Amino acid sequence: EVQLLESGGGLVQPGGSLRLSCAASGFTFSSYAMSWVRQAPGKGLEWVSAISGSGGSTYYADSVKGRFTISRDNSKNTLYLQMNSLRAEDTAVYYCAKIPHYATVTTPYFDYWGQGTLVTVSS
Amino acid sequence: QSVLTQPPSVSGAPGQRVTISCTGSSSNIGAGYDVHWYQQLPGTAPKLLIYGNSNRPSGVPDRFSGSKSGTSASLAISGLQAEDEADYYCQSYDSSLSGSVFGGGTKLTVL
Numbered sequence: 001e002v003q004l005l006e007s008g009g010g011l012v013q014p015g016g017s018l019r020l021s022c023a024a025s026g027f028t029f030s031s032y033a034m035s036w037v038r039q040a041p042g043k044g045l046e047w048v049s050a051i052s053g054s055g056g057s058t059y060y061a062d063s064v065k066g067r068f069t070i071s072r073d074n075s076k077n078t079l080y081l082q083m084n085s086l087r088a089e090d091t092a093v094y095y096c097a098k099i100p101h102y103a104t105v106t107t108p109y110f111d112y113w114g115q116g117t118l119v120t121v122s123s
Numbered sequence: 124q125s126v127l128t129q130p131p132s133v134s135g136a137p138g139q140r141v142t143i144s145c146t147g148s149s150s151n152i153g154a155g156y157d158v159h160w161y162q163q164l165p166g167t168a169p170k171l172l173i174y175g176n177s178n179r180p181s182g183v184p185d186r187f188s189g190s191k192s193g194t195s196a197s198l199a200i201s202g203l204q205a206e207d208e209a210d211y212y213c214q215s216y217d218s219s220l221s222g223s224v225f226g227g228g229t230k231l232t233v234l
Binding site for chain 1: 125156157167168169170171174175212214216220222223224225226227228
């Protein structure tokens with residue numbers, strides 16, 4: 001059974017940093033591209049970033065480019081999102097999501113989602 | 124303002140059929156990129172409902188169907204049930220933005 005478990009969310013001041021983690025199990029983690037998708041309170045879904053199975057290719061939404069960094073440790077079956085220079089508008093539940101083989105990391109869809117971790121940016 | 128436009132809400136009585144539209148442009152749906160649909164029950168993570176315009180993952184009832192034409196796509200739900208009450212999102216790729224895009228979401232109310 002595929003399981004994705006996010007952690008690392010919390011309250012951070014504007015301009016601060018936070019690192020999210022997503023522990024994966026139930027599939028061969030290194031064989032699949034992964035992504036982060038966020039949802040502001042009461043709002044819709046927004047794609048944030050994606051990474052290839054090897055970690056060699058990364059992609060970002062314009063809203064986070066230059067501030068967020070996606071990475072993975074395939075030896076630990078874990079996906080990360082390093083978030084710097086955080087803004088109030090980054091407040092959201094952050095979901096990690098698996099990209100199936102039928103899709104590509106550049107034109108993905110998401111077949112499994114974690115339960116999400118809440119990031120609140122406020123002073 | 125979402126790149127993909129969905130109606131904010133739709134409703135229907137149990138047993139009825141409803142459709143949810145997803146309107147894009149020449150840089151996303153109209154460019155031939157696939158459309159995918161997700162169901163988000165209250166307080167839970169999204170769940171993949173339809174992929175590649177019209178394909179259902181294993182376990183999704185055949186009451187759910189998807190279609191695409193031109194710059195738009197649609198999700199149809201037949202035999203509406205109370206458990207279908209949820210938010211529904213379409214998703215595609217946009218070449219102008221070089222990234223995935225979601226619709227703003229549609230809240231389905233079962234009357």
